[in-house]
Amino acid sequence: MNIRLRSAVAGDYDAVNAIIREGQDEHAEALPDRFARLDQVVAMGWYRSFSKQPNKEIIVAECGDKLVGVAMLEMKQSPSFEALVPRTYAYLNELAVASTHQRQGIGKKLYTASLAWARERGASSLELNVWEFNERAQQFYASVGMRTLHRMLFTDLT
Template sequence: MELQLRSATWEDYDAVNRIIREGQEEHADALPDRFARLDHVVAMGWYRSFSDQPHKEIIVAEVAGELVGVAMLEMKKSPTYEALVPRSYAYLNELAVSSSYQRQGIGRKLYEASVLWAKEREAVSLELNVWEFNEKALRFYASVGMSTLNRTLTVNLI
């Protein structure tokens, strides 16, 4: 399998949505009160913002001309509260691999490319959110050295 990583183009929009929709469906199955079922999970305006700005990037993974994975990154700054140290960090909005290509090292390659992208922009860290039900993602991120920084807690009121 020859894997190629590259920056996404406009022509990749539908394929990127197809890949991210697979993960969205898993989330909707696990948490239907939180996640909707959508044909286009990535809105065109949001997708466009990643190609229009130097502090955002979409990296896609291709095998034999087929898009099989995607990482969507952006640089962020910490909130300007006196109690927080000012810092710039990279945020990984999406990391997804088509189900038929998972467990072949593609997610790891996308993650490594994301780390490199962040370092090139002098980010002090790479951060992301993952839902507690998503044990597969939790194991993957632990395997690449990520750890839990904080947690969001909730209580249902209705």
Template sequence: MEVRLRTATGEDYHAVNAIIREGQEEHAEALPDRFAKLDHVVAMGWYRSFSDRTDKEIIVAEIGLHIVGVAMLEMKRSPNYEALVSRKYAYLNELAVAAAYQRQGIGKRLYQASVDWARAREAESLELNVWEFNERALRFYASLGMQTLNRTLTTNLLK
């Protein structure tokens, strides 16, 4: 099985959306008060905003003619606030592999391609968010050397 990584095109929209939708459905089942079940998780306008930009990238993994994974990246800067050190970092909006192709090293390859992309743009770090319920993702990212930087806490006020 040869996996090829490449920059996504407009024609890849539906395949990318289908892969990200798998993860969205997992999130909607675990946290139905936070995540909706949608047919199109990735809005077309947002997807198109990654085209022809040096500060954004969608990388797809494909086997033959089938897209089996995706990483969506963008460069960011810390907020302009005196208490924060100014920094430039890459943000990994999405990293997803189709369920049938998980645990075959595709996610690791997409992650490494994301690191390489970020380094090429002189990012100081690569950052992402993971929801606490998603233990599989937490283990995956920890295995790659990522560390927890902060947590968002909540209190349900409707009880």
């Protein structure tokens, strides 16, 4: 299988949205009090903002003429609190592979490309959030060397 990575273009919007929607549906099923089922998961304005700013990037994976994966990245600054060391880091908003192409190394290729993108921009780290129910994602990120930095806890008041 020949996988090609490239920067997304405006015409990729529908395919990118479809791939990310698969993950959104999994989240909505696992946590219906937190995630909605949507047709358009990625807002068009948000998608366009990634193509117009040098500190943002959408990397897509193609297999033949079909889009099968996506990574959405942006550079961020740590909050300016005296108690925190100032730093610039890359944030991985989305990393998703179409269900028809999972477990074929595409996610790892997208992750490796994300690391390279972050390093090229001087990021001190690559960070992301993963929901506790999402054991497959946690296993994937552990397999590429990511570690847990912190956990967010909650108490349900309803």
